[in-house]
Structure formats: structure tokens, C-alpha cells
Amino acid sequence: MKSAWLLVMGLAAAALSTSARAQDLDYNTIEIKTDQLAPNLYMLSGSAGLDPSHEDAAGGRIGVLVGPDGILMVDAQYAQLTDKVVAAIRRISAAPIRFLVNTHIHRDHTAGNANFARMGAVIFAREELREGMLGAAPLTNGNPAPAGDPARLPVVTYGMGPPVTIHLDGETVDLIPVRAAHTGGDTMIRFEHANAVMIGDFYRNYGYPFIDIANGGSLKGMLEALDATMKIADADTKLVPGHGTLINRTDLIPYRDMIVAIQGSVQQLIAQGKSLPDVLAAKVTAPFDAKVPGGLLPAGAGTSADRFVTEVYQQLKGGGQ
Ligand SMILES: [Zn+2]
Secondary structure, eight states: OHHHHHHHHHHHHHHHHHHHHHHHOOGGGOOEEEEEEETTEEEEEEOTTSBTTBSSSSSOOEEEEOSTTOEEEEOOOOGGGHHHHHHHHHTTOOSOEEEEEOSSSOHHHHTTHHHHHHTTOEEEEEHHHHHHHHSOOOOBTTBOOOOOOGGGSOSEEEOSSSOEEEEETTEEEEEEEEOSSSSTTEEEEEETTTTEEEEETSSOSSSSOOOOGGGTOOHHHHHHHHHHHHHHOOTTOEEEESSSOOBOHHHHHHHHHHHHHHHHHHHHHHHTTOOHHHHHHTTTTHHHHTTSTTTTSEETTEEHHHHHHHHHHHHHHTTOO
8 A cells, every 4th residue: 555655646746847847848938930831831830949848849840721711720839839829820821720630639739729719710630639638637748638628629520531631722631540659649631732741749850759658659550650651752742740850751761660670679678578677778779879869868757768668668568559
């Protein structure tokens, strides 16, 4: 009993320290940078070096499709940045913000949802994402899920069927469901004419991959998502991760190979009967550490390398689902 209680206390202390860290984020100093991806498609990113969870750019990246029919946004950033995001959008277009699509549930992508819904945006997302928002708030990146404002919830939801297609501003936008990868409710958003895909967080080039198992993510799904992305992308397709730099199809190959290699190393150690601490001590990411910026920086309880290896270990021990 006593040890269980100590564990609960320890978890509560860990939750407090991570939420305190999230509050340390000074939203006032964050600026929103705008980059044009195509004639009518833009991406908005937060300042670098201010968000301890995302050193490369504060919060999650936003996509903005503009044109005479109105605006479609991908993801909604931290709620505290909504005014700055709206100001950045208004420098591009005065049209109404009609649609908002969430790539996944994490608060750096959804916490602003309610603000944009109140401006009239209709929110689209996976059923799993909506259910996740309605359920008990799991810790994501050590932070609680967005608070309970009903306006934050997706209005139009979809499952793992064919893509949902939105025809807007002369563009064809496909909301492509991804089987449990970074989370259990991931969506890729493809802009067919712009030849760009906002892929969310199942790929990242700052820190090691993050499989949010508590929110339904899976190792197998992450590999499948990379394969699915390779199928829809050609050599010129701009692939836009939720964080980090823009990539193209060829960048996915070494990333996938790295995941498969680490998976193989962890599997081998499990076969030798090694425990999780043993597997972490074996530093199986060492061959990749020099090539993964931020890979050895803190993420959750340890480094992002430790977090990823722990996730791979848990997935392989649990049958890889
Ligand atoms: Zn995420």
C-alpha cells in the first residue's frame, strides 16, 4: 500500500513539475512567422528557442489555405497565441475562417480550437480525437489535455474510411485518416493542387519520434503512416511536419530505416530477457544521435531518445499493437 501511495505521490509531483514548466512558457514573447508554400497556401510557425517542449518553433505549426471562398486552417496552436495567429492570417487574407482541421489531439495543435470555433470555424477531426477530448484527460507531453470548453470539440468527425474531401478556393483538400501512429486520431491534410501535405507529428526531425501510447499511438501505425505518406507523395511534394523543417519524400526513408533499426535493437534485447532499464542503458539510439537534432534533450521524464526507446519497448512487449 505504502509503495503504491508513494508512486501516486511521485506521479502527482511529476505532473505538477511538468505543468509548472508549461506555465513557464512566456506566450507574450512568441511571434508567429509566416511562410508561403504555394500561391494560396501558407504555414505559420512560432518563434524558436522559447518553448521548452518545442525548441525549434513554439507550439504546433498551422496551415492556412486562403481564397475567395474563405479560409481553411490546419491546427490551432496554443490558445494563448490565438490573437497573434489571427493577426498573421489577417495579413494574408480578410476572408472568414470557415474550416479548421486538427491533425491530432495534442494541445499545441488544438488548444486554440474553441477560439476559432467562436469566430465561426467548423472543426473537422477524427472521431478518436473527439472521444479523446471528451474522455479523462491523459497526460500528453506531460501536459493535461485541453480544458473542457465544449466549443473546442470537432463538429464533423470521421473514422478510418476514405479521405474526407473539401472543395474550397479552387483547391481539393483531402483529410486522410492515419491508423494509430503518433496518436490514435491522426489525420494528414493533403492539398492536391499545391502538392503539399501537412503530416502532423508522426514524423519529426527535431528529437526522436514520439509515439503517444496513452493517446492511442502505435509503433506499427507510425511505420504504416510513413508508408502511406510515401505512396501519396511524389518527388516535388512538400511534406509539412507539425514541428521542424519541411521535408520531401526522400527524407522519409532514413527516418523509417532508423525506426526499424531501433525496433530491431530493442527486440534483440527483449529476446535476451533485458528489462527496460537495461534497454535504456544500452543506448541503442547511439548510431543516430549525431543525426537527430534535439534527440538528447529532455522530453518527458528523460531525453527524447529515452522516451522513444521506452515506447518501442512497451509496444514490442505488448505485441507491437
Ligand atoms: Zn503531437
